Amino acid sequence: xxxxxxxxxxxxxxxxxxxxxxxxxxxxxxxxxxxxxxxxxxxxxxxxxxxxxxxxxxxxxxxxxxxxxxxxxxxxxxxxxxxxxxxxxxxxxxxxxxxxxxxxxxxxxxxxxxxxxxxxxxxxxxxxxxxxxxxxxxxxxxxxxxxxxxxxxxxxxxxxxxxxxxxxxxxxxxxxxxxxxxxxxxxxxxxxxxxxxxxxxxxxxxxxxxxxxxxxxxxxxxxxxxxxxxxxxxxxxxxxxxxxxxxxxxxxxxxxxxxxxxxxxxxxxxxxxxxxxxxxxxxxxxxxxxxxxxxxxxxxxxxxxxxxxxxxxxxxxxxxxxxxxxxxxxxxxxxxxxxxxxxxxxxxxxxxxxxxxxxxxxxxxxxxxxxxxxxxxxxxxxxxxxxxxxxxxxxxxxxxxxxxxxxxxxxxxxxxxx
Amino acid sequence: xxxxxxxxxxxxxxxxxxxxxxxxxxxxxxxxxxxxxxxxxxxxxxxxxxxxxxxxxxxxxxxxxxxxxxxxxxxxxxxxxxxxxxxxxxxxxxxxxxxxxxxxxxxxxxxxxxxxxxxxxxxxxxxxxxxxxxxxxxxxxxxxxxxxxxxxxxxxxxxxxxxxxxxxxxxxxxxxxxxxxxxxxxxxxxxxxxxxxxxxxxxxxxxxxxxxxxxxxxxxxxxxxxxxxxxxxxxxxxxxxxxxxxxxxxxxxxxxxxxxxxxxxxxxxxxxxxxxxxxxxxxxxxxxxxxxxxxxxxxxxxxxxxxxxxxxxxxxxxxxxxxxxxxxxxxxxxxxxxxxxxxxxxxxxxxxxxxxxxxxxxxxxxxxxxxxxxxxxxxxxxxxxxxxxxxxxxxxxxxxxxxxxxxxxxxxxxxxxx
Numbered sequence: 001x002x003x004x005x006x007x008x009x010x011x012x013x014x015x016x017x018x019x020x021x022x023x024x025x026x027x028x029x030x031x032x033x034x035x036x037x038x039x040x041x042x043x044x045x046x047x048x049x050x051x052x053x054x055x056x057x058x059x060x061x062x063x064x065x066x067x068x069x070x071x072x073x074x075x076x077x078x079x080x081x082x083x084x085x086x087x088x089x090x091x092x093x094x095x096x097x098x099x100x101x102x103x104x105x106x107x108x109x110x111x112x113x114x115x116x117x118x119x120x121x122x123x124x125x126x127x128x129x130x131x132x133x134x135x136x137x138x139x140x141x142x143x144x145x146x147x148x149x150x151x152x153x154x155x156x157x158x159x160x161x162x163x164x165x166x167x168x169x170x171x172x173x174x175x176x177x178x179x180x181x182x183x184x185x186x187x188x189x190x191x192x193x194x195x196x197x198x199x200x201x202x203x204x205x206x207x208x209x210x211x212x213x214x215x216x217x218x219x220x221x222x223x224x225x226x227x228x229x230x231x232x233x234x235x236x237x238x239x240x241x242x243x244x245x246x247x248x249x250x251x252x253x254x255x256x257x258x259x260x261x262x263x264x265x266x267x268x269x270x271x272x273x274x275x276x277x278x279x280x281x282x283x284x285x286x287x288x289x290x291x292x293x294x295x296x297x298x299x300x301x302x303x304x305x306x307x308x309x310x311x312x313x314x315x316x317x318x319x320x321x322x323x324x325x326x327x328x329x330x331x332x333x334x335x336x337x338x339x340x341x342x343x344x345x346x347x348x349x350x351x352x353x354x355x356x357x358x359x360x361x362x363x364x365x366x367x368x369x370x371x372x373x374x375x376x377x378x379x380x381x382x383x384x385x386x387x388x389x390x391x392x393x394x395x396x397x398x399x400x401x402x403x404x405x406x407x408x409x410x411x412x413x414x415x416x417x418x
Numbered sequence: 419x420x421x422x423x424x425x426x427x428x429x430x431x432x433x434x435x436x437x438x439x440x441x442x443x444x445x446x447x448x449x450x451x452x453x454x455x456x457x458x459x460x461x462x463x464x465x466x467x468x469x470x471x472x473x474x475x476x477x478x479x480x481x482x483x484x485x486x487x488x489x490x491x492x493x494x495x496x497x498x499x500x501x502x503x504x505x506x507x508x509x510x511x512x513x514x515x516x517x518x519x520x521x522x523x524x525x526x527x528x529x530x531x532x533x534x535x536x537x538x539x540x541x542x543x544x545x546x547x548x549x550x551x552x553x554x555x556x557x558x559x560x561x562x563x564x565x566x567x568x569x570x571x572x573x574x575x576x577x578x579x580x581x582x583x584x585x586x587x588x589x590x591x592x593x594x595x596x597x598x599x600x601x602x603x604x605x606x607x608x609x610x611x612x613x614x615x616x617x618x619x620x621x622x623x624x625x626x627x628x629x630x631x632x633x634x635x636x637x638x639x640x641x642x643x644x645x646x647x648x649x650x651x652x653x654x655x656x657x658x659x660x661x662x663x664x665x666x667x668x669x670x671x672x673x674x675x676x677x678x679x680x681x682x683x684x685x686x687x688x689x690x691x692x693x694x695x696x697x698x699x700x701x702x703x704x705x706x707x708x709x710x711x712x713x714x715x716x717x718x719x720x721x722x723x724x725x726x727x728x729x730x731x732x733x734x735x736x737x738x739x740x741x742x743x744x745x746x747x748x749x750x751x752x753x754x755x756x757x758x759x760x761x762x763x764x765x766x767x768x769x770x771x772x773x774x775x776x777x778x779x780x781x782x783x784x785x786x787x788x789x790x791x792x793x794x795x796x797x798x799x800x801x802x803x804x805x806x807x808x809x810x811x812x813x814x815x816x817x818x819x820x821x822x823x824x825x826x827x828x829x830x831x832x833x834x835x836x
Contacts, residue, residue, distance in 0.1 A: 041833075041834065042561060042562075042565060042832070042833065042834045043832075043833045043834075059477050059479045059480075060477075060833075060835070061477045061830070061831050061833055062477075064833055066609070066832040066833065068609035068610070068832075069609065069832070072608055072609065078611075078612070080565070080568065080569060081562075081565040081834065082569075098569065099569075132833075132835065133835065133836060143460060144460075147460060147498070147499040150498065151498060151500075151516065151517075190490055191484070191486035191487070191490065192486070193496075194496070393822055393830050396818070397815065397818070400814070400815070404811055412479070412811050413479050414460070414461075414484040414486075414487070415459075415460065415461045415478075415479060415482055415484065415550075416459065416460045416461075416499065417478070417550065417551065418551060
């Protein structure tokens with residue numbers, strides 16, 4: 001693995017090439033440190049667009065980018081595809097499936113996994129979209145159920161095959177519900193003349209009294225109306241308590257006959273967080289100092305979805321891409337300060353606003369304290385996500401796909417891949 | 419499954435939505451028959467470009483097209499995703515994993531599978547690219563080996579990780595060897611500064627004394643020279659007799675230390691052919707009459723790679739896309755003749771020529787009795803394959819990808835998908 005830490009320049013190991021890890025690496029490029037970036041995949045995933053892969057709008061390859069392409073022109077940054085399974089804080093080593101890698105400074109940016117809140121029956125059966133393979137699997141699932149429904153004679157069974165229950169009324173749940181409804185009632189309806197499309201249902205379930213909790217209530221209500229107009233059955237103040245192969249069980253009322261349950265109701269920190277001997281906050285996140293490192297191990301920084309830190313108002317910093325990006329870059333700058341013998345600086349989260357699409361032409365946004373809705377919010381969402389996507393080619397292909405889908409009311413990516 | 423055969427218009431069942439099956443369906447569209455097209459996948463695969471998916475040039479979705487999109491505007495053609503496992507010729511039924519489907523006329527267009535010629539150790543370990551998932555798996559394999567080599571300390575092991583043995587000097591073997599060599603020595607070389615690229619090897623093995631057997635010997639020799647210049651180690655008159663996890667065994671000489679064996683040396687008819695009580699020709703292909711049906715069951719047509727028929731000169735009709743297309747359309751027309759009470763007509767194969775690319779800017783072609791090589795043959799290949807691809811969007815995206823790769827010496831699709 002090259003020279004050992006201690007000789008020459010300090011070695012920074014970054015675990016995870018998501019937003020936090022990648023922006024830490026970018027900040028350290030060209031600086032007097034040796035950087036080793038690790039990820040279990042050889043690509044960075046643009047998570048905010050995963051739901052579009054699941055809905056057949058985009059191809060998986062278009063929202064992923066090979067990490068080695070990103071670090072190619074950064075001579076002091078190296079990449080290795082490796083899964084980190086543990087950290088030895090005393091020995092200053094990360095432990096991968098194959099070997100141990102020593103560090104002088106460590107940035108843990110392992111991200112989050114789906115949180116089923118202990119609902120075992122749901123965890124076993126639910127579909128989610130936290131990575132590329134899950135998104136592709138969900139797309140194949142939806143399309144395969146239409147194929148199965150096309151030859152199902154029993155109307156009850158057909159109805160449960162064609163009922164899609166999405167749990168979680170946050171941005172991902174709303175965005176996916178809208179695009180799934182459009183996939184079904186504007187695209188698949190042309191493909192399956194043998195299916196009666198009033199048998200299909202998209203049900204969006206949220207435990208709180210509004211969609212997009214935390215948003216301006218007027219935007220939440222607007223979102224509910226837009227979804228309803230698209231055919232989505234929105235059920236607020238509804239709790240899912242379990243699932244069987246054929247039903248989704250609710251805290252109150254009749255179970256829903258449905259064979260697909262899509263879970264977007266929460267995340268928790270990556271398994272690596274559990275292994276760290278450090279205090280944990282909500283969702284298993286590792287509590288960090290305002291400088292983003294562990295209290296007892298100041299050379300170990302934790303950023304993004306894995307880290308727990310409150311902002312000035314005592315609110316936990318949200319698990320969103322901009323927070324991970326800001327924290328990754330900040331941790332990197334604090335490492336450079338430590339290397340230079342300068343004092344650490346506390347992290348200050350700059351909230352950039354939130355944007356959510358609700359299918360074709362519609363969106364809601366809260367930016368700079370303003371609430372925007374409708375076409376303008378939709379266009380803003382498209383532009384922001386296109387610009388943030390890594391790689392010019394990906395931007396070009398995503399734009400081409402969006403234009404194609406928009407103009408022809410199509411979804412190009414309708415393959416069931418096994 | 420709708421009305422039973424016998425009532426109203428005759429029902430034609432087509433098994434397989436490859437070139438043969440799809441062109442049969444197109445020919446029957448709008449005609450006085452009910453057509454049911456079956457395939458285990460919900461998409462048509464443009465097989466001639468699979469090797470480019472395996473080499474990271476194209477995305478899987480760009481060379482596949484949903485069958486339901488193709489049949490959408492053909493009211494008498496329906497599609498069902500179903501795997502046909504057997505045929506009951508006496509009862510006039512195909513048997514899928516789920517049910518039995520009756521037919522009046524049957525077109526069997528199940529295609530071919532890889533033929534390992536009884537080499538069990540090879541069949542267990544070899545990689546091939548007969549469908550999308552195999553092509554994506556091979557791409558991931560190649561890239562993963564470079565990741566493994568990047569952290570391998572033992573030079574001998576590293577060399578065997580980076581040795582790729584391609585067996586079969588036909589068009590697929592030649593095309594893949596050339597593009598793999600370019601992937602390694604022009605693209606990956608930029609990604610892996612830690613690897614010494616003279617340790618990588620691409621070895622193309624052919625049992626016959628020339629590459630592209632059957633081609634003009636001058637073109638074969640040109641192909642060999644071009645491949646050599648790209649760094650491919652071409653070994654003619656060499657027979658592979660087996661494989662272990664670390665070695666490829668040869669009939670004569672030392673085994674090759676290599677952990678990846680890619681087999682393009684032959685195909686045989688789909689398993690369905692074995693189940694048919696009909697005489698078989700070379701490669702397990704079903705012997706058909708000149709009218710393309712079974713001797714004893716004139717309502718059962720067999721076309722494409724599954725069918726065995728000799729041309730006027732006593733040569734077997736080759737297992738290539740144009741032959742499948744011509745046979746599919748011809749079988750469909752003979753079915754319409756049978757429905758109309760007209761006599762069947764014999765199939766006459768029109769050989770359109772053969773084209774092979776050898777990487778960037780180079781190709782060989784034999785068209786209208788002429789031999790062409792170099793840039794012109796390469797351009798001709800690109801145009802023909804682009805035009806034949808199904809779906810305007812696919813053409814657009816493939817063209818954009820080709821242009822991108824060509825201009826920037828890149829391969830966009832370098833993701834290891836698990």
